Amino acid sequence: MSAVYNIGIRIYGFSILVASFFNEKAKKWRIGRKSIFDKIANDLKDNSQPVAWFHCASLGEFEQGRPVIEEFRKKFPHYKILLTFFSPSGYEARKDYKEVDYIFYLPLDTKSNSKKFIEIIKPSIAIFVKYEFWFNYLNELKGKSIPTFLVSAKFREDQYFFKGTGAWFRKQLHNYNTMFVQDEGSETLLKKYGITNVVVCGDTRFDRVIEIATQQYSNPLVTKFKNNQLLWICGSTWEEDEKLIFPIFQKLIRTGVKIKLLIAPHEVSEERIKSIESNYAMTLRYSGATENNISAANILIIDKMGLLSYLYRFGEIAYVGGGFGKGIHNLAEAAVYGIPVLFGSNHKKFTEAAELIKCGGGFSISTLDELDNYISKLISDDAYRKGSGASGAAYIFSGKGATEKIITDLIKIIPTNQGGLFI
Secondary structure, eight states: OHHHHHHHHHHHHHHHHHHTTTOHHHHHHHHHTTTHHHHHHHHHTTOOSOEEEEEESSHHHHHHHHHHHHHHHHHOTTSEEEEEESSHHHHHHHTTOTTSSEEEEOOOOOHHHHHHHHHHHOEEEEEEETTOOOHHHHHHHHHTTOOEEEEEEOOOTTSGGGSTTOHHHHHHGGGSSEEEESSHHHHHHHHHTTOOOEEEOOOHHHHHHHHHHTSOOOOHHHHHHHTTSEEEEEEEEOHHHHHHHHHHHHHHHHTTOOEEEEEEESOOOHHHHHHHHHHSSSEEEGGGOOTTTGGGOSEEEOOSTTOHHHHGGGOSEEEEOOTTTTOOOOSHHHHTTTOOEEEESOOTTOHHHHHHHHHTSEEEEOSHHHHHHHHHHHHHOHHHHHHHHHHHHHHHHHTTTHHHHHHHHHHHHSOEETTEEOO
């Protein structure tokens, strides 16, 4: 199976190379890794401090790992923190993140790349976030006895680890010193297969969204756009989401409802933004908004990354996209503000979706009519809307503390010397 995995990695790398000639994201993936080892070696050549390596697949995983990174920085300030991303959407959005010392793309997971990468950065500890299982890197770390951890992980019976051909993949999970998982279901499943290096910690995203929600934040442009009307915020949307959102919004406007729509598409490429603009009237890009023109718009398009988690606080109702594709995006960053959250039907992999539905803070929709019914109810009944939002927020705040548990357990697990690791 090891040979099959390595062949698969090579094929994957070649497919991205081919795609890079006509796909912008693949092109960034390829260009970002050009001369990557020379760049890493040059940046670290004068470093004499221990290195903590954090790896995230993309932006969503980064936001999940961010509380751990920042708490690690506070507890162990003498460490250099090196952060890697696999996806351009993560790297491009956070390449200037100031809480770490180095930020790179992760080289493709071949045996030679993993060996060379580890030799250059010489990590004292490695921490992967959620779903990143790069087995050559894991084996290299294990072979050099470098403590390796997985945080905010979630396991399900339908993952390849637990299928008929999954024995080899399950074996690799023993290479982690500890896997900090989100829920007891993950722990039970892993232990069923004899994997005991598991600690239940909860979801670190909750810590992050609570931190953001409790920060002071103002945005005069969005405030003026809202103009004391109801604001429906649709975040991380795809075209399939928008096929439902915009007809409902247009119906609301036609029937005289005083409401505005703020939409933050998952991808902010020029092509995506132009697609929205060409199909819907009265739109305005956030990048082109001024105090003079923003009041006239009915739809504000957020064409800048990194704002959405702060902007949900201005809304009365939220819709989180992705539920008609691979899966919904971050529900917690909307629900934390005490507003009801709607989302598509593909949410079975997401515990927070089930819990929000259970407590009345979230609503799953499959059709235009379902969305219409929920939106109408939430708009017409203030008490119902506010009660729903409060229930969702209470659930999010009840999950606070995962980051503290991870850091506390790391301190217990890893040898310490004068408050630091592996000095």
